[in-house]
Every structure is written in structure tokens, then in C-alpha cells.
Amino acid sequence: MRIQLAYTTPAVSPARATQLRPEIESFHVEYCAVLDANDIERWPDFFSADATYRITSRENASLDMPVGLVYCEGRDMIVDRALAVAHSQMFAPRHMLHVLGIPRVLEEDGATIRAQTPFILMQTLIEGPSTIHLCGVYHDVFVRQEDRLLIARREVVYDTQILDTALAYPV
Amino acid sequence: MYQSQAAIGITNSQKNPPLEECVWPADALNNIPDWVYTSQANYDREIERIFRADTWNFVALEAEIPNPGDYKRGYVGSTAVVVARAEDNTIAVFENRCAHRGAEFCRANQGNTKEFVCPYHQWSYDLKGNLQGVPFKRGINKVGGMPPDFKNSDHSTRQLRVTTRNGVIFATYSDKTPPLEEYLTKEIVDEFDVAFPGKKLKILGYCRNELPCNWKMYHENLKDPYHATLLHSFLVVFGLLVPGIKSIVFADKEHGRHGFMASSKPDQIYATVAENDKAEMRSFSDNLRLKDERFLDFVREFESPWSANMMTVWPNLIVQRQMNTLGVRQIIPNGPNSMVMQWTMFGYEDDTPEMTRHRLRQGNLMGPSGFLGLEDNEALKFVQEGLRQSSTDNNVLKLDSGYVGTTRNLISEACIRSLYEHYRSVMDIRVAERAA
Numbered sequence: 073m074r075i076q077l078a079y080t081t082p083a084v085s086p087a088r089a090t091q092l093r094p095e096i097e098s099f100h101v102e103y104c105a106v107l108d109a110n111d112i113e114r115w116p117d118f119f120s121a122d123a124t125y126r127i128t129s130r131e132n133a134s135l136d137m138p139v140g141l142v143y144c145e146g147r148d149m150i151v152d153r154a155l156a157v158a159h160s161q162m163f164a165p166r167h168m169l170h171v172l173g174i175p176r177v178l179e180e181d182g183a184t185i186r187a188q189t190p191f192i193l194m195q196t197l198i199e200g201p202s203t204i205h206l207c208g209v210y211h212d213v214f215v216r217q218e219d220r221l222l223i224a225r226r227e228v229v230y231d232t233q234i235l236d237t238a239l240a241y242p243v
Numbered sequence: 244m245y246q247s248q249a250a251i252g253i254t255n256s257q258k259n260p261p262l263e264e265c266v267w268p269a270d271a272l273n274n275i276p277d278w279v280y281t282s283q284a285n286y287d288r289e290i291e292r293i294f295r296a297d298t299w300n301f302v303a304l305e306a307e308i309p310n311p312g313d314y315k316r317g318y319v320g321s322t323a324v325v326v327a328r329a330e331d332n333t334i335a336v337f338e339n340r341c342a343h344r345g346a347e348f349c350r351a352n353q354g355n356t357k358e359f360v361c362p363y364h365q366w367s368y369d370l371k372g373n374l375q376g377v378p379f380k381r382g383i384n385k386v387g388g389m390p391p392d393f394k395n396s397d398h399s400t401r402q403l404r405v406t407t408r409n410g411v412i413f414a415t416y417s418d419k420t421p422p423l424e425e426y427l428t429k430e431i432v433d434e435f436d437v438a439f440p441g442k443k444l445k446i447l448g449y450c451r452n453e454l455p456c457n458w459k460m461y462h463e464n465l466k467d468p469y470h471a472t473l474l475h476s477f478l479v480v481f482g483l484l485v486p487g488i489k490s491i492v493f494a495d496k497e498h499g500r501h502g503f504m505a506s507s508k509p510d511q512i513y514a515t516v517a518e519n520d521k522a523e524m525r526s527f528s529d530n531l532r533l534k535d536e537r538f539l540d541f542v543r544e545f546e547s548p549w550s551a552n553m554m555t556v557w558p559n560l561i562v563q564r565q566m567n568t569l570g571v572r573q574i575i576p577n578g579p580n581s582m583v584m585q586w587t588m589f590g591y592e593d594d595t596p597e598m599t600r601h602r603l604r605q606g607n608l609m610g611p612s613g614f615l616g617l618e619d620n621e622a623l624k625f626v627q628e629g630l631r632q633s634s635t636d637n638n639v640l641k642l643d644s645g646y647v648g649t650t651r652n653l654i655s656e657a658c659i660r661s662l663y664e665h666y667r668s669v670m671d672i673r674v675a676e677r678a679a
Contacts, residue, residue: 161477
């Protein structure tokens, strides 16, 4: 599960990266739209059955520490997380807004694509200012199933050293 | 340090009284006045009388600095310190402040070094915080420089006393703090040794968050079993803590300041809750079921009657053991209205890879996104927001009224009472006289 934080040259040609980028962007757009609509129960639909999902700090990633704020092995755990957030957890109402940078295509191997995309996650609490809640990079492995991409592995690596209070929704 | 509430974080001056107005209500055991959480003057006195007085403050785990030269940044109270392992394998804790002009010289969270050099004027310190070198100490061509009587040994960093137990490092400012075991008291040491039996620890990672609440609220929260079944519907629904299971809320017998909240989960995964208890718990739902039940597996790895034990060691440490997820949380006070929580998750060096993954999966319960952790953070924030601006100024502490300290009853505030009895005595707080 080692995360590559240092710069490495992509293993995919610039021309091929340009072809794949819109496909990844289409994926991100819908993924973020679901989360920004607080429609958390649709969130697991973006993952393959054996997908892993983890949110961790850059500090942990650079020390090769395995812990996650959210740590899911398999879509079943991802579904459990979605249900718990939707139906069992108490937190103040809020709106989240994901603002993504340009996806960087690193590698293509058959139906598998490895990419990185920077994000800023804004949070707006009721009666609160809009704040930058997290910023970081998605380290993704996508797998193409039929005509769509699914996440096989997403590592959300955030730079934010001190998180404000809590992270209620997935990123 | 960090303040998420900068935009709206104003406290009414009435809630920020000077010390002479900080008087506890006459019925002291059953009430907590708001200024305990909001007064800057009271907070300043806490730093002096608690964090810099006769207390052992958690600073790090030995597994974080296993080799000579290893160091990490830490805090005692809100004061930045460096925790380092010297060449002779001893552990030193000293203030992260250059003796010259006050710069916080150690900037990396952790690393390995032979010495610390202040970047401003390059004064250098050894791994115990002793001043080693001062550039141009004798000036240039004997002009300028330090006076002849300047001795390096008079200008070291402020060094703290250090003690360890089974891989956990504590520091104190005071010469009078008793040995750690005496400070903790016997029952606390016994429970402490369950998670820290002397086996080598394996650090699994960190996280840090700011809670816009007073630091004492976190202690109270772990001496308040009442909230556990009401706020944490996840705990109840999945049978980790249900009304009527075997549990204890313990306060140390000597001071009532340390404590633990422990419970023993029944073997079945999902809870059976009596109909009349259900009616009392609005957040309870019978319909939630997990798709991946590995999450709730409990590997019985400890000699302990408790499947979960959340321990508070006054003034700044929480030892978390919830089934197989283990961690320490350090409370870093950050003014009366804010605290930073630093979480360090761990397992043991002899864990199998599958056991490590199990701990990581179960870690979803805790932390700023944890099924339980999230809710405490949110609730404590609501409390601080509620009391900063309100016209009333009192908190009611009447559950299990008349009892102070250890209880086997979940609907009790007896351990919060014992904590504040101790607090009033070390803080020398006046209690109002009862009206005749």
C-alpha cells in the first residue's frame, strides 16, 4: 500500500494521457457531485467489489504508516460507512464542496489506470464561514468495467496538519 | 496554535471573569459554573497549577524514538517541547525554545539528528537540550561577543524531569511530582499495564484535530457514561455498549482525577435491548446491520474483564482500548475555548499482518471520522458554543446525586464530581457560601 509521494515520470505517453484524462474527469465530476449533494448512500457505487479506500495524512503516508481516518477494505465496508453516516451518526448539518485540479495520468495497464488528482475540500457549516477543510491529492487506481471506470483503490492523502473538529463525510 | 473558530469565536466578557470572580456555586458537587470553561484567567492558572505543577504529562511513546538521535516534537500543556533519545539511550524532554532569543528551533515533527541548531543565530544544543555552541562567542578579533563570565551551562533549554513506564514517556516541570506509579495509583497502573504490558509497540500512525472546546470537557466526556448509550447509537446498535451490560466508571481512590470507563461486550454481535430502554433512546434503530461484520470481531488478546476501556490519566492522556483498536490521545490545551487532540494509533511488534489490518479496520470507530469519535467532537463543540454567549451560566450535575467517584451505574455523573473536587483543591477555587 506504499504511496508514491515523490515526483516520478509518468509511464504513459502524453498523447495517451490526454485521451484518458477526460474519462477520469467524468468519473470525478459525478463522484464529487454525489458527495456535494450529501447523497452519501450512492457513494459506494463508484467502487469495485474489492476496492480499498483510505483517508490519511501526508505525514502518515511519508512515514509509511497504514492508519486511516477512514479505512475500508472492500465495498461492503464502504457501504457500512455510508449507512452509518446516513443513519447512525450525529453531527452538525453542513455542505461540502470538492474542487478538483487536473488529473495526472501515471500508468495504464490493461483495464487498470493509475492517476493522481489534487483536491480542495471546502466545508460550510450552518451559520459558519466557508473554510478549507482539507486539501490534498487523490492517489487512485481505476479499473474499467464495461464502459465505466470504478475505483479499485483510492488513497486520499491530505496535507492539512490539524483538522478542524471532525471529518463527517468521505472525500 | 490553531483556532477554527476565529471568525465567530467571541466570548461574552461576563463569561470571561477575572480570578477573584471565579467562585463555584454553593452546591459545589452538583453544579459546574460556565467560567470553568471560558475564563482566560482561570485557564492561565490551570497552566501554572496543573500542567507546570506536580503532574506527569504524557509526551510520546518510546517506539516513536527507538534509536539514539531520534527525536519528536511534543507538548507539555500548551508548551512546545522536544522529546529526544540521547547517545547514552536516556530520554530527554526540553522546551523547544532557544535560550538566546526564544525561537522554536526544532521544526520537524520527528527525525534523527546529532544536535539541534537554532536557525536564527545557530546556537546549538545537544540531544539533552544543553547549550553546546555559540557562534562568535568571543567576538571577532576579540571585539564584541559574549562577556567573559558567560557560561554555556547557564544557558541551556528548560529541561524537564522524565519518567517512563512500559514504553510510555511522561515529563514534569516539578521536582515534587511523586514517582509515576504513586502518581497514578495502583488500580490505574493495573489497567494501564493491560494495553502496555511491556511488549514492544508498533506505531500505526497519527492524526491531529482541533476541538473548539475546553480541554477539561474531554476528561468529563470519558467520565460520563450517560452520553455513551444516548449519543453513540452505533455503540448501542452494534452491541458494544448497551444498558445493563457489565461496566464500570472508575475514579482513582486517592485524588479522583484519573479514571477509566470500561465495559464488557456480550458475545453476540447485535444488541438485545429491552423495550423500555429503547423508548429512552431516541437515536436507537433496530434495522441497522453491517455488511462486513469482521469489523466487530473481538480477538481476546488481553487478560482483562473489559472488552473496552477508555482511560484518562490526568492531565493530558487518554489510553484507548476498544476491542482491538488501541491508541493514545494527547490533550493539548489551546486557550480556554480550544484544544488540539493528537492521536497515536498503535499495535504490537509481534502482531501478524492480519492482526494489524484488523486493528486498522476497527480504527474506523475512533478519530475525527470515527463512528464514535466524530460524535464526541461534535457534541463538545456544541457545548462550548452554547456556553460562550448564553445568559445563563450553570451546568447541572445531578445524576446519581450524592455519590462521588467510582460507580457501576451508567446513569451517573459521580466521577465528574470527583474530578472537580480535586480540581477545586489544586486550583484553590472558592466555593460560595450557602444562603442561610
